Amino acid sequence: MDKKIDLHMHSVVSDDGQYSSEELVRMVKEAGIGVMAIADHNSVRGVKAAIDEGKKAGVHVIPAIEIDCTYQKINLHVAGYGIDIEDPVFAKIEENVYRQEIACSKEKLRLTNALGFHLCEADLNALSDNGVWTGEMFAEVLLNKEEYRDAELLLPYRQGGSRADNPYVNFYWDYYAQGKPCYTEIIYPDLKETIEMIHNAKGKAVLAHPGNNLKGQFEIFDQMVPLGLDGVEAFSSYHAPEVNAYFYHKAKALDLLITCGSDFHGKTKPAIHLGDCGQADPDEILAGLKKYGLY
Numbered sequence: 001m002d003k004k005i006d007l008h009m010h011s012v013v014s015d016d017g018q019y020s021s022e023e024l025v026r027m028v029k030e031a032g033i034g035v036m037a038i039a040d041h042n043s044v045r046g047v048k049a050a051i052d053e054g055k056k057a058g059v060h061v062i063p064a065i066e067i068d069c070t071y072q073k074i075n076l077h078v079a080g081y082g083i084d085i086e087d088p089v090f091a092k093i094e095e096n097v098y099r100q101e102i103a104c105s106k107e108k109l110r111l112t113n114a115l116g117f118h119l120c121e122a123d124l125n126a127l128s129d130n131g132v133w134t135g136e137m138f139a140e141v142l143l144n145k146e147e148y149r150d151a152e153l154l155l156p157y158r159q160g161g162s163r164a165d166n167p168y169v170n171f172y173w174d175y176y177a178q179g180k181p182c183y184t185e186i187i188y189p190d191l192k193e194t195i196e197m198i199h200n201a202k203g204k205a206v207l208a209h210p211g212n213n214l215k216g217q218f219e220i221f222d223q224m225v226p227l228g229l230d231g232v233e234a235f236s237s238y239h240a241p242e243v244n245a246y247f248y249h250k251a252k253a254l255d256l257l258i259t260c261g262s263d264f265h266g267k268t269k270p271a272i273h274l275g276d277c278g279q280a281d282p283d284e285i286l287a288g289l290k291k292y293g294l295y
Contacts, residue, residue, distance in 0.1 A: 002034035003282045004275050005289075007062065008079065008208060008233060008261020011038050013046040015101075015128070016136045016169070018266025021050035024274075029057045031274045035286065035295065037064035037081060039208070039261070042097045044085040062294050065090060066208060068097065068186070069194040071224060075178045076213050078194050079233065079259070082294045083203035090201070097186065098132065104184035105133040111182040112138050115153060115175075135172030135182070136268040143167060165271040172268075195228040204292050206231040206259050211243035218246060230292065231257025235280035237272045238263065244278045257292050260285055 010017035011024055019027065021038055028036045036059055038050045047063045054061035065080045083090070105124070113119060123141045124133040142148055143157060157167035163174065175182045189197070198205040207221070207229055214220055221232070234247035235258070251258045260280035264272055289295040 002029070002032045002059075004031070004033040005035040005260060005280070005282050005285050006031075006033050006262050006264070006275050006277055007035070007037040007064070007081070007259045007285075008039050008066070008236070009036065009264040009274065010040055010066075010266075011046040011050070013038075013040040013043050014265070015041070015130070015132050015134050016265050016268045018268070021046040022053045025050055025053040025057050025059055025061065028274055029059055033059070033275055035060045035062065035289070037062040037079075037261075039064040039066040039079045041066055042068060043094045044083070044090045045094075047085045060295060062289070063203075065093075067093060067194050067198070068188045069191050070188050071191040072220070074213065074217075074220070075188070076191060077208040078191065078198070078229075079206045079208045079261075080198035080201065080203040081206060081259070082292070083198060083201045087201040089197050093189075093197070097188075098130070100186045101132045104186060105131065107184045108133055108135070108138065108176065108182055111184070112142075112175075115181065116151075117142060117148065135176030136168040138176070138182075139168040139171035140267075142171075166269045168268045169265070191224060192227045199228065204230040204257060204294065206233055206257060208233045208261070209236040209238045209263060210247055211236065211239040218250075221247075221250065225254055225256070229256065231259055231288075233259045233261050235260035235278035235285075236263065237261075237276040237278070239278055241279065244280075257288050258285060259288075 011021045044065050051061045063085050066077050127137045156163040163170040195205040232247050232251050234251050235244050260277035262276040264274050
């Protein structure tokens, strides 16, 4: 078995993903990754295809999902691993989020144009196959329109700019994330409810990329664990080495499952590659997966 492990990536089932489940499995194999999980946003529709392709390719695919939720008004992502993908709760989660995203997309368009642009629905529908327009899509449209070539607001995201490493998702974080000018609120389940849904579906609940979502308020993690978290994605492509180390040692102290993930999406995050999981030790990660019945 290939030794590397990557437990967090997205397929086209996520509105901001680029590749199909089957393509991801083949790419993972080429990258020398032997254990993987596709954790799409609020959906498990791509999991079965990945598992089937994994059997052909000799890659162990763990069924997974990444669920948006909240804790004390902080938007979080919790990954569920080893879940029963046939549990009807996941279809309900996807439908609830999709319905809200459709409504929010129109508001995003209004707020984006309030920044001084003049986009229309057709611009976004050219990139979306389901009517949902993400912040990354707005970035892609704007950065590829010739009339906005010299727009000052977009300069940081162009080649050589301070936010040019992952321009689309950086634009999303700067303008559409919680607290930003084009943010539109979606009502997500709270953390405790999300953990219970994952447990009821026979899965393990893992807080994804906490260094990204907690924004320095790492002490809040200690309040979350008693709600039933099984683990933490200590090693993430988003984390600086010291953040990886903080959550690794915290997980060890609390006897939690330690996971690692690149959060690979493709074109929306071009600087992130499959297997970009920090300083994770594959042998230690695999031992943890076995302990929790995920391998």
